[in-house]
Amino acid sequence: MNAKQAAGYRAAEFVEDGMVIGLGTGSTAFYVIEKIGQRVAEGLKVSAIATSKASEELARKNNIPLIEAADVTELDLAIDGADEFDPSLALIKGGGGALLREKLVAINSKRFIVIAGADKRVEHLGKFKLPIEIIPFTYEWTLNQLRKKYDVPFEMRMNNDELYVTDNGNYIVDASFEKIESPSTLSEELKAMVGVVDHGLFVDIAELVIVGYDDGSTEIVNKK
Numbered sequence: 001m002n003a004k005q006a007a008g009y010r011a012a013e014f015v016e017d018g019m020v021i022g023l024g025t026g027s028t029a030f031y032v033i034e035k036i037g038q039r040v041a042e043g044l045k046v047s048a049i050a051t052s053k054a055s056e057e058l059a060r061k062n063n064i065p066l067i068e069a070a071d072v073t074e075l076d077l078a079i080d081g082a083d084e085f086d087p088s089l090a091l092i093k094g095g096g097g098a099l100l101r102e103k104l105v106a107i108n109s110k111r112f113i114v115i116a117g118a119d120k121r122v123e124h125l126g127k128f129k130l131p132i133e134i135i136p137f138t139y140e141w142t143l144n145q146l147r148k149k150y151d152v153p154f155e156m157r158m159n160n161d162e163l164y165v166t167d168n169g170n171y172i173v174d175a176s177f178e179k180i181e182s183p184s185t186l187s188e189e190l191k192a193m194v195g196v197v198d199h200g201l202f203v204d205i206a207e208l209v210i211v212g213y214d215d216g217s218t219e220i221v222n223k224k
């Protein structure tokens with residue numbers, strides 16, 4: 001058992017019969033999907049929406065029934081990883097590039113639970129590069145606007161020699177803020193920029209974080 005598995009497996013205990021759930025993306029979400037799959041094999045009845053093509057494939061492999069967004073108005077529970085979380089449970093997400101679908105699923109869920117190894121816990125968000133999803137059309141101008149507004153390094157995310165393309169057909173810019181003084185202010189500012197679709201700051205969305213440790217133990221962290 002490692003820290004990610006401990007957190008993922010503990011989170012699967014929050015899933016109840018009949019729930020409609022949101023499945024996160026990444027190496028920690030892998031374990032919650034795996035465990036839910038085991039519970040489905042034992043008779044648990046759930047249906048799910050995945051936050052990426054990769055997680056959708058994983059859900060299929062684990063025989064977790066998938067539904068379309070049009071089939072429900074709201075999810076009961078979404079469970080996902082994070083790249084950083086602070087004491088207010090504000091998050092940076094999107095290291096795996098799925099931030100937009102992850103945010104859509106999280107905000108349309110009654111409960112949003114985060115799973116993470118203890119290394120993701122920080123006092124201030126920003127050491128992890130903040131992913132910003134931008135529209136490909138005139139993306140160079142959007143990048144210039146970002147550079148004009150914030151004096152921090154921005155890099156277009158690459159996939160070998162090509163620009164990285166999200167599941168939604170957009171690009172990602174990774175921003176090295178180092179220390180984000182006010183995640184909510186930055187979140188609103190970025191959202192207001194033309195060309196920006198969304199970004200990896202999740203403020204006031206997470207209800208709790210399940211932190212996993214390498215000895216297999218877990219800790220529930222609530223908002224301060």
Ligand code: 5RP
Binds near residue numbers: 082095102
């Ligand atoms: C993907 C995400 C992931 O949840 C985040 O990157 C954490 O991934 P991991 O569990 O592999 O560390 O936001 O877009």
